[in-house]
Amino acid sequence: MDPIQQAVERIYIATEGKVDKDTIIKKLREYITMGVPLREAERSVVTIYGGSSYALITVPKKVEELTPGEPRINLRVKVISINSKTYELEGEKRTMHYGIIGDETGTVPFTAWRLDVALRKGDCVDIINAYTREWQGRVQVIIGNNTKVKLLKDVDIQVKTAIKPAKIIELHPKIGLVEVKGKIIDSREKEVFVDGIPRKVWEGIIGDETGEVPFSAWDVEVNKGDVIKIVGAYVRTFRGMPQLVFDNRCTIEKLNEDIEVHEIPVTLESLEGRGGFNAVVEGVIIDIKNGSGLIYRCPECGRVLSSRTCPMHGKVEPKADLRIKAVLDDGTGATLLIFNREQTERILGMNLKDVIKMVQDNMGNSAVVMEAIEDKLIAVPMRVRGNAISDERYGLKTLVRDFEFLNLEDIAKKAQHLLEELGW
Ligand SMILES: [Zn+2]
Incomplete structure (x- = not known):
């Protein structure tokens, strides 16, 4: 829309349809040809026809354009659903309305703290001077104390509900x-x-x-x-x-049926940028990161320490612990795996005491633990289950819940099984 067209739309809404758009455009042109700036001309036209000029500072929007944190928006929408909830706030009974509204471009949830008119499902309305905010990761329209809701007659909106x-x-x-x-x-x-x-x-x-x-x-x-x-x-x-x-x-x-919940292995590519809860992935360990093996933690906060001083708790008696940070690659992507103490003990076939003794026997050099981990894990195929957390900067990090070593025979058998299931 060009600026004049936009001004006409705003004036039309601000004057609540009392004048038609042709008259508005004629009047607006008169002012502009007299050299009046558009914004000022707009306000004058609204005042002439008895509209409310605050409506001018609002912006007409389509549902699909909405983002959280927009002040003063106007929408022409259909009510898809509406519910209400009565609650007590500071001893006073109040009713909140909420539901879904939509237009030709999509649907959006709304909350109304106050409504000028009783709304029902299927009503088409102009919502003037509402605002948006984010709620549970999604944009929501708020009908507040300064929002006007106008019921439209003889208007129908084809709502896009995808x-x-x-x-x-x-x-x-x-x-x-x-x-x-x-x-x-x-x-x-x-x-x-x-x-x-x-x-x-x-x-x-x-x-x-x-x-x-x-x-x-x-x-x-x-x-x-x-x-x-x-x-x-x-x-x-x-x-x-x-x-x-x-x-x-x-x-x-x-539903009166049962669903068998399965965990099928997913590709690491499919988890990129989104993460996955309790995801199962299969791949090969390609790297062991520094910070794996025997580590010492602050007994108070669990922070990994390189000396006897915790930045938070000062001088402490650090507690020995084991962990492995390994990189698993499945051909489509990679994830950092974090194994805890118990899992590290299982991988090494040694408990924490044995590991401490091994380091002592090696004159206190803990590189020997790193070597033992590399021996056990590098190039080893593995199935891992755990929460894969997506981080914009560091990529995928999976906190291992459980794991098993795979052999190549297993993988071939599984592929065969899968093909059979698909009817090949
Ligand atoms: Zn600490």
Whole structure:
């Protein structure tokens, strides 16, 4: 839109449709030809026709253009769903409305602290002077105290609702709204305060035949063992991994079936930039990083120390520990693996005491531990399960939950099995 066209749209909204656009454009041109600057001309035209000039400082937006933190926006949308919740704030009963609105470009959740008109599902409205913010990793429209909501008659909006069916393995933050079917593997109820209002959230793990993902369900009770279908959930990144988020704006259906949750190995490429909860990867160890082997930690904070002084706790008696930082490559990408003490002992076939003794026998030179680790791990094929955390600067880091050594025969057998399953 050119600036004049934009001005006409703003004036039209600010005068609440009392004058048609042709009249506005004629009047606006008169002012401009008299040498009045556009902004000033705009205000004058609004005042002439009895509009509210504060509406002029707002910007018309389409849903797909919205980003968090935008002040003063105007939207023309259809109400897809609306719910309300009554709560007590400082002894006073108040009602909050929330739901989903949409236009030709997409859908977005909204929260209204106050509504000029009673809204129902299917209503088309102009929302003037709302703002946006981020909530659980997604943009949300807020209808605040200075927002005007105007019901539109004889207007229909074709809402673009793109909800994509997805398997859990496919979930990543850029996928948009999804339809997911899964089994609740774990769920805990929590009460949290959002803007002073108590809300219930269930957090846990949901899985299907392709994998598992953490979820948070707002005001929706989900219990361990439930098999559910959620339509309209979305995915955000939380602690470097994808998380499924849904609330009672979504359509949630309890299913009378069972789902077998599997963990199938994924490529490291598919985890890049998104991470993965409890991901299974298979590859070959190509490098052992410095800082592996026998290390000493502050007994207070667990920080790895190179002397008897902790930057936080001063002089301490450091505690011996074992860990391995190794790089696993699967041909599509790489991840740093972190093995803890118990896993390191299993890999070395030695316990911590043996390792300390080995270092002492080597005149205190701990390089001998590094060599032992390299002997056991370099070029060794491995299957690893753990949380793969995505970090923009350092790439993927996987905290190993469990692991097994593979032999090449296993890998060949598995490939054969997979081909058979695919009907080859
Ligand atoms: Zn410390």
